[in-house]
Amino acid sequence: MSCESVLKKLTEDLLSRFDESVAAHLDECSDCRSCCEDLVELKYLVQSSSGKHRVPSEFESETLNRLAREKPSRFPSFRLVAVCATLLMVTVGIVYSWEDETGIEEDRGLFIAAQDLQFESDRFEIRPSAEAEFVEVVVEETPGNTLILRLPSVIEIRRTEVSEDYHIADVSH
Amino acid sequence: MQNSVVAQQVLSLGDNALVAAYLEGNEVAFEVLVQRYQNKLVNYINGITHDYDRSLDLCQDAFIRVFKNAHRYQGKYQFSTWLYRIATNLAIDELRRRERKGRFFFYNVMDLFQSGEPSVPLPDCRHCPEKKLDQKEKADRLEVAIGSLSEKYKLAFVLKEVQGLSYAETSRVLNISLGTVKSRIHRAKMLLREKLAGVL
Numbered sequence: 407m408s409c410e411s412v413l414k415k416l417t418e419d420l421l422s423r424f425d426e427s428v429a430a431h432l433d434e435c436s437d438c439r440s441c442c443e444d445l446v447e448l449k450y451l452v453q454s455s456s457g458k459h460r461v462p463s464e465f466e467s468e469t470l471n472r473l474a475r476e477k478p479s480r481f482p483s484f485r486l487v488a489v490c491a492t493l494l495m496v497t498v499g500i501v502y503s504w505e506d507e508t509g510i511e512e513d514r515g516l517f518i519a520a521q522d523l524q525f526e527s528d529r530f531e532i533r534p535s536a537e538a539e540f541v542e543v544v545v546e547e548t549p550g551n552t553l554i555l556r557l558p559s560v561i562e563i564r565r566t567e568v569s570e571d572y573h574i575a576d577v578s579h
Numbered sequence: 580m581q582n583s584v585v586a587q588q589v590l591s592l593g594d595n596a597l598v599a600a601y602l603e604g605n606e607v608a609f610e611v612l613v614q615r616y617q618n619k620l621v622n623y624i625n626g627i628t629h630d631y632d633r634s635l636d637l638c639q640d641a642f643i644r645v646f647k648n649a650h651r652y653q654g655k656y657q658f659s660t661w662l663y664r665i666a667t668n669l670a671i672d673e674l675r676r677r678e679r680k681g682r683f684f685f686y687n688v689m690d691l692f693q694s695g696e697p698s699v700p701l702p703d704c705r706h707c708p709e710k711k712l713d714q715k716e717k718a719d720r721l722e723v724a725i726g727s728l729s730e731k732y733k734l735a736f737v738l739k740e741v742q743g744l745s746y747a748e749t750s751r752v753l754n755i756s757l758g759t760v761k762s763r764i765h766r767a768k769m770l771l772r773e774k775l776a777g778v779l
């Protein structure tokens with residue numbers, strides 16, 4: 407049995423009983439034996455040091471209050487709409503949103519960068535404007551301070567997998 | 580009195596039954612789920628973002644998203660899978676937001692130095708027992724080492740080994756195959772062994 411396949415088994419589950427061939431290899435090979443010892447140590451270390459944080463006592467009540475405050479999303483669920491903006495200043499706004507296969511919207515946000523303005527928000531609404539090629543994005547810049555951006559809808563952003571980056575695609579209407 | 584009887588009954592319900600109870604208007608069910616997962620979840624998010632205060636916010640965001648969308652949850656997954664998945668996405672987005680803003684955090688810097696054969700520069704204490712690290716130092720080194728893993732290894736390792744999810748559940752949370760989960764965890768452990776030479 408090769409060192410490589412022995413190590414694969416060791417990392418998969420240290421607690422399961424090794425079969426004969428793994429045990430025999432460990433008897434023979436000091437490298438794999440030392441690795442096995444380190445992996446046991448690692449497992450112990452992870453278990454003994456994980457979960458050290460406790461949420462503060464007010465966390466639960468704050469969460470409940472917030473849920474009571476926030477009504478279910480008022481906005482229509484849209485799949486990955488993105489707008490790239492050219493306003494009077496150099497402004498870029500990206501709206502991203504994405505649902506998993508169960509239809510649960512998992513991610514939705516707006517990022518705005520301009521000369522003297524940079525902020526993010528997940529509280530925004532997109533509505534049609536008088537001209538068909540533009541949309542209006544109504545966004546809460548800071549609590550109580552609403553901003554309306556008139557943006558052309560030109561690109562779509564897709565994220566395909568958790569580990570992938572955002573993909574930007576043209577969706578000219 | 581009656582309330583506490585109801586609370587006792589709710590406490591014994593499974594996760595999916597609690598979601599169903601919440602949808603029928605039982606607010607206590609939501610509280611129980613928050614209590615059940617809040618510490619686990621904040622540690623999970625902190626393990627990815629390494630920013631405890633921000634982790635509290637993201638943890639709250641995850642609960643809010645879950646419950647605002649509870650009516651769309653069909654029990655196809657376990658509740659925990661769904662919750663971890665949303666938390667994972669929020670944590671990843673947090674990392675990407677930082678990148679966009681050009682902020683550098685410790686582990687990003689570590690990654691920059693570790694493009695080739697990565698190893699955390701830790702002193703080798705194997706042969707100097709008088710300098711043996713205490714448990715607190717070991718835990719800190721572990722946190723730095725996990726933080727310096729690249730995203731894909733870190734997520735798989737933290738879900739399976741730190742949060743105690745099964746291979747199958749980790750695969751569903753990350754939406755990758757079981758084989759990929761296993762190989763990422765294998766690689767993560769081998770990298771951690773290197774990074775923690777002198778600590779283990």
Ligand SMILES: [Zn+2]
Pocket residue numbers: 408409410412431435436437438439
């Ligand atoms: Zn060997």
